[in-house]
Amino acid sequence: MNTKRGSLLPRLTSHPGKRVLPGFALSMGVSLLFVSLVLLLPISGLVVESAGMSWAQYWAVVSDERVVASYRVTLWAALIASLFNGVVGLLLAWVLVRYSFPGKRVVDALMDLPFALPTAVAGITLAALFAENGWYGQWLATLGIKVAFTPLGIIVAMSFTSLPFVVRTVQPVLEDLPVEDEEAAISMGASDWTVFRRILFPSLWPALMTGIALSFTRSLGEFGAIIFIAGNMPYVSEVTSLMIFIRLQEFDHAAASAIASVVLLASLILLFGINLWQARYLRRLHGR
Amino acid sequence: MQRTSVHRVGEQRWVRWTLICLALGLTLLLLVMPLLLIFVEAFSGGAQTWWANLTDYYTLRAIGLTLLVAALTVPLNLLFGVFLAWLVTRFEFPGRKLLITLIDIPFAVSPVVAGLLYLLLYGSNGWLGGWLMQHDVQLMFAWPGIVMVTVFVTCPFVARELIPLMQQQGREEEEAAVVLGASGWQLFRRVTLPNIQWALLYGVVLTNARAVGEFGAVSVVSGNIRGETNTLPLHIELLYQDYNAVGAFTSASLLAVIALVTLLVKSFVEWRQARQRAPLHEQQEQG
Amino acid sequence: MSITLEQINKSFGAFRALDDISLEIGDGQLVGLLGPSGSGKTTLLRIIAGLESADRGRILFQGEDVTGLHVRERRVGFVFQHYALFRHMTVAENIAFGLDVLPRKSRPVAGEIRRRVGELLEMVQLSHLAGRYPSQLSGGQKQRIALARALAMQPQILLLDEPFGALDARVRKDLRRWLRNLHDELHFTSVFVTHDQEEALELSDQVVVMSAGRIEQVDQPQALYARPDSRFVFDFLGHVNVFDGTLDGRLLQQGEAWIRLPENREGASSVQVYLRPHEVRLQLQPVAHAHLPLQVEAINLIGAEVRLELRPCGWEAAQLWEIGITHAEFNAWQPRRGDRCFAVPDVGHLFGAGNAAPETLYWG
Numbered sequence: 023m024n025t026k027r028g029s030l031l032p033r034l035t036s037h038p039g040k041r042v043l044p045g046f047a048l049s050m051g052v053s054l055l056f057v058s059l060v061l062l063l064p065i066s067g068l069v070v071e072s073a074g075m076s077w078a079q080y081w082a083v084v085s086d087e088r089v090v091a092s093y094r095v096t097l098w099a100a101l102i103a104s105l106f107n108g109v110v111g112l113l114l115a116w117v118l119v120r121y122s123f124p125g126k127r128v129v130d131a132l133m134d135l136p137f138a139l140p141t142a143v144a145g146i147t148l149a150a151l152f153a154e155n156g157w158y159g160q161w162l163a164t165l166g167i168k169v170a171f172t173p174l175g176i177i178v179a180m181s182f183t184s185l186p187f188v189v190r191t192v193q194p195v196l197e198d199l200p201v202e203d204e205e206a207a208i209s210m211g212a213s214d215w216t217v218f219r220r221i222l223f224p225s226l227w228p229a230l231m232t233g234i235a236l237s238f239t240r241s242l243g244e245f246g247a248i249i250f251i252a253g254n255m256p257y258v259s260e261v262t263s264l265m266i267f268i269r270l271q272e273f274d275h276a277a278a279s280a281i282a283s284v285v286l287l288a289s290l291i292l293l294f295g296i297n298l299w300q301a302r303y304l305r306r307l308h309g310r
Numbered sequence: 311m312q313r314t315s316v317h318r319v320g321e322q323r324w325v326r327w328t329l330i331c332l333a334l335g336l337t338l339l340l341l342v343m344p345l346l347l348i349f350v351e352a353f354s355g356g357a358q359t360w361w362a363n364l365t366d367y368y369t370l371r372a373i374g375l376t377l378l379v380a381a382l383t384v385p386l387n388l389l390f391g392v393f394l395a396w397l398v399t400r401f402e403f404p405g406r407k408l409l410i411t412l413i414d415i416p417f418a419v420s421p422v423v424a425g426l427l428y429l430l431l432y433g434s435n436g437w438l439g440g441w442l443m444q445h446d447v448q449l450m451f452a453w454p455g456i457v458m459v460t461v462f463v464t465c466p467f468v469a470r471e472l473i474p475l476m477q478q479q480g481r482e483e484e485e486a487a488v489v490l491g492a493s494g495w496q497l498f499r500r501v502t503l504p505n506i507q508w509a510l511l512y513g514v515v516l517t518n519a520r521a522v523g524e525f526g527a528v529s530v531v532s533g534n535i536r537g538e539t540n541t542l543p544l545h546i547e548l549l550y551q552d553y554n555a556v557g558a559f560t561s562a563s564l565l566a567v568i569a570l571v572t573l574l575v576k577s578f579v580e581w582r583q584a585r586q587r588a589p590l591h592e593q594q595e596q597g
Numbered sequence: 598m599s600i601t602l603e604q605i606n607k608s609f610g611a612f613r614a615l616d617d618i619s620l621e622i623g624d625g626q627l628v629g630l631l632g633p634s635g636s637g638k639t640t641l642l643r644i645i646a647g648l649e650s651a652d653r654g655r656i657l658f659q660g661e662d663v664t665g666l667h668v669r670e671r672r673v674g675f676v677f678q679h680y681a682l683f684r685h686m687t688v689a690e691n692i693a694f695g696l697d698v699l700p701r702k703s704r705p706v707a708g709e710i711r712r713r714v715g716e717l718l719e720m721v722q723l724s725h726l727a728g729r730y731p732s733q734l735s736g737g738q739k740q741r742i743a744l745a746r747a748l749a750m751q752p753q754i755l756l757l758d759e760p761f762g763a764l765d766a767r768v769r770k771d772l773r774r775w776l777r778n779l780h781d782e783l784h785f786t787s788v789f790v791t792h793d794q795e796e797a798l799e800l801s802d803q804v805v806v807m808s809a810g811r812i813e814q815v816d817q818p819q820a821l822y823a824r825p826d827s828r829f830v831f832d833f834l835g836h837v838n839v840f841d842g843t844l845d846g847r848l849l850q851q852g853e854a855w856i857r858l859p860e861n862r863e864g865a866s867s868v869q870v871y872l873r874p875h876e877v878r879l880q881l882q883p884v885a886h887a888h889l890p891l892q893v894e895a896i897n898l899i900g901a902e903v904r905l906e907l908r909p910c911g912w913e914a915a916q917l918w919e920i921g922i923t924h925a926e927f928n929a930w931q932p933r934r935g936d937r938c939f940a941v942p943d944v945g946h947l948f949g950a951g952n953a954a955p956e957t958l959y960w961g
Contacts, residue, residue: 065427150559205318243420263420
C-alpha cells in the first residue's frame with residue numbers, strides 16, 4: 023500500500039492516523055464483524071418480524087389493555103424508582119466523596135453490588151426480605167405497608183438494581199468540583215444551603231440527570247429482580263418485559279415481537295438521548 | 311456559627327455526621343442486609359445441608375453449564391472489547407461516534423428483548439433458524455443459544471472499561487514506540503497492554519460476573535430443561551418456585567460470593583490506578 | 598543527512614495548516630522552526646517524521662524520496678513535547694526500547710544493549726536513575742531520558758517538538774546549552790519546534806519563522822534579528838517601537854512628532870518606521886533628524902540594562918515604546934515616572950503600504 027515514490031498528485035483520502043499506528047484494518051474488521059453479527063443482525067430480525075404484521079394487527083397487540091396496563095406500571099415504577107435513586111444516590115455520592123469515616127472503602131465498594139449481583143439473586147432476596155414474614159416485611163406490616171406482590175415491590179426491585187448508575191455518575195463530577203468556588207462563596211458569608219443550591223447543584227445536575235436517566239432506562243427493562251417480588255398480577259403489577267415473556271410462552275411470537283419493538287424503540291431513543299445530553303452538557307461543564 | 315475553619319459546604323460536624331449516619335443506614339438497609347439474608351437463608355439448615363444442596367446433581371449440572379457459558383463468553387468479549395477500544399481510541403474515521411453509541415445498546419435493552427431477538431433469528435421459525443434446522447443444527451433451547459445471548463448482553467463491558475482510559479492516556483506513547491521501530495504486536499504487548507492491564511482485568515471480571523448471572527435473556531432461549539439447559543440463575547428460579555428456599559439461596563450464595571469477588575477486584579484495580587496517578591515527587595537536583 | 602521539503606500542503610478539514618512549504622535543511626544543521634501556535638510548525642515536524650502525511654508534496658532525506666515511507670522505516674529520532682516516556686518501564690527499559698524491538702537478526706545481544714544504555718545514561722548524566730520510573734523524575738530529567746531514548750537508535754535526523762516548553766527558565770537554559778553541545782559532538786541533523794524566540798535564536802544554525810502555515814523568513818539568527826523581512830517577523834522577534842506617519846519628501850510626520858529620513862522619498866504616503874529597542878537612544882533634548890517626545894511610564898531595573906516604557910506625547914503609537922539604557926546612563930540621568938525625554942533613532946526599518954520587505958535606514 024505504501025509506495026516508495028511520493029507524488030505531487032493530491033491524495034484521495036487523508037487519514038494519517040490510520041497509517042501511523044498499526045492494526046486499523048484488523049480492528050475495524052473484527053469490530054464490524056462482531057457488531058454486525060451480534061448486535062445488528064438480531065435487531066434486524068425483530069424489524070423483519072414486526073414488519074411482517076399488518077399495521078392493524080400490530081396496533082391491536084401493542085394497545086391491548088393488559089399490555090397498556092403493563093406500560094403504565096413499568097413507566098410509573100421506573101420513574102419513582104429513578105427519582106428515589108436520584109436523592110439517595112446523590113446523598114451516598116456526597117458522603118463518599120466529601121467525608122472520611124471508618125469503613126468508607128467498604129461502603130464505596132458495596133455501591134457496585136447491585137451491578138455485580140445476578141438479578142435473579144436480587145429478586146429472590148428482595149422477595150424474601152419484603153415478604154410478610156420477611157425481615158423487613160414483618161416490620162412494615164405493623165405500619166400497614168405491604169411491599170411484596172404489589173407495585174411497591176416493583177419500585178423496590180428497580181431501585182435496588184439501578185442505584186449504582188446514579189452514584190457512579192455523580193461521584194466523578196463531585197470529585198472534580200473546584201474548591202475555590204465554594205470557599206469564595208462561603209467567605210462572602212453565604213450559608214451552606216445557599217452555596218449548595220446556587221453553586222454546587224448547577225454543576226451537579228447534568229450528571230445527576232444522566233444518572234437518573236440511566237437508572238430509568240435500566241429499570242424499564244428489568245426482569246429478573248422484579249418477577250419474584252412483584253406478584254405479577256395482570257393490570258396491577260405486571261411489567262412489560264414480563265408481558266413479552268408471557269406472549270413468548272404462549273408461542274405468540276408475533277405479539278411478543280410487537281411489544282418488544284415498542285420497548286426496544288423506547289430504549290434506543292433514551293440511549294441516544296442520554297448520549298447526546300452527556301455530550302452537550304458534560305462537555306460544556308468540563309470545558310471551562 | 312464559626313466560619314474560620316469551614317471552607318466547604320457541609321463541613322460542620324452535625325451536618326457531616328448526620329449525613330454519614332444516613333448514608334451508612336441506607337447502605338445497611340439497602341445493600342448489606344440483602345447480602346446477609348442470602349447467607350443466613352443458605353445456611354439456615356446447617357453447613358451439611360448447604361453442601362448437600364450445592365452438590366445436588368441438578369445444581370452441579372447448572373454450575374457446569376454456567377461455567378461453560380462463562381468460559382466461552384469472556385474470551386470472546388475480551389477480544390472484541392480490546393479490538394474495539396483500540397479502533398475507536400486510536401483512529402479517526404467516519405462513523406466512529408456511531409460505533410461507540412452502538413456498543414451501548416445491550417446496556418439499554420431489556421434482557422428479555424435481547425433473548426427475543428435471538429429467538430426470532432435462530433429459533434426454528436426464524437429466518438436463520440429454519441435453515442439451520444434443515445442442517446440438524448439447533449441453537450435455541452440448547453447451550454449454544456445461551457452462549458450467544460450471553461455474549462450479546464455482556465459485550466459492552468470490556469470496551470466500556472477500556473475506552474475512557476485509553477482516550478485519557480492518549481496515543482503519544484504508542485506513537486513514540488512506532489517511531490522507535492516497534493511492530494504492531496510489540497507495540498501492543500510492551501506499551502499498550504501494561505497501561506491498560508488493570509482496567510482490562512476489571513472488565514474481564516465484570517463480564518464474567520454478568521455472564522454467570524444473566525437471567526432474563528437466558529430465560530427466553532433456554533427451554534428450562536432441568537439438567538440440560540438450566541444455568542445457575544434459572545436453577546435458582548426453579549428451586550424458589552418449588553418452595554425450596556434453602557436450596558435456592560444455597561445456589562444464590564455461590565453467585566453472591568462471585569459478586570463479592572468482583573467488588574474486591576474492582577477495589578484492587580482502583581487502588582492500583584490511584585497509586586499510578588500519585589503526584590510525582592520532584593528530585594532535589596535541577597533538570 | 599539533509600532534509601528537503603518540496604511544496605508540502607496539509608489541511609485538516611477546512612483548516613489550512615501548511616500552505617506550499619518548501620525548505621532545504623543541510624546535513625548536520627540545527628534548525629529551529631519558530632512561530633506562534635497555529636503556525637503549522639508542529640504539523641511540519643510531524644510530517645517530516647512521518648507521524649502525519651502531507652496532502653501534497655515530497656519529503657527527501659539526502660536526496661531520497663521518503664514521502665511514502667512509514668514512520669517506522671524512516672529511522673528518525675523524535676522527542677515529544679510531553680516526553681511520551683513509557684510509564685510502565687524503568688528509565689533503562691525506556692532507553693533500551695528501540696534496540697529491544699529490532700528484528701532478531703539486527704538486534705544486538707542483551708549485554709550489548711545494556712552497555713549502550715549505560716553509555717547513553719552517562720551522556721545525559723543520569724546513570725543513577727536507571728531503575729526509576731518516569732513518574733519519579735522531574736521534567737528536565739524526563740526530557741533528557743526522552744532524548745537518550747531517541748538517540749539510542751543512532752538516528753541521522755533528530756526531531757524535537759517544543760522540547761523545553763514545559764520546563765522552568767533555569768532548567769531550560771541548562772538543557773539548551775547541553776543540547777547544542779550534544780549536537781556539535783554527534784553531528785546529526787536536528788530540527789526543533791519552538792515558540793520561544795530566544796531559544797530559537799540561541800540554538801539554531803538556521804531559523805525558519807512560520808506564520809499561518811507559511812514560511813515568513815529563513816535565515817541565520819543574526820541576520821534574522823538584524824534584518825527581519827516582514828512586519829510579522831519584526832513583531833514576533835521581540836518588542837518593536839513603531840512610528841506611524843505621513844511622508845512628505847524627507848519628512849515623516851505624525852502629530853507633534855516627526856522624523857527626517859536620510860533620503861528623499863516620492864509621494865505623500867502613509868508609512869511606518871520600525872525601531873528596535875537597541876536601535877534608538879534616549880536624550881533629554883531632540884536632535885536635528887528627529888523630534889519624538891516621550892514620557893517615562895515605567896522603569897524596569899532587572900536585567901543587563903534598564904528598560905524604560907515610554908508613552909508618546911503629542912502623537913500616538915499602538916503600543917508603548919520600549920527603549921533600553923545602560924545602568925551607567927540610568928544612574929547619571931535618574932529618570933522618574935513622568936519625566937520627559939526624546940527618542941533618537943540610529944537605525945530604522947521603513948515599511949510602505951503592503952507586505953514588501955522593509956528598507957533599512959541609517960542615520961549617521
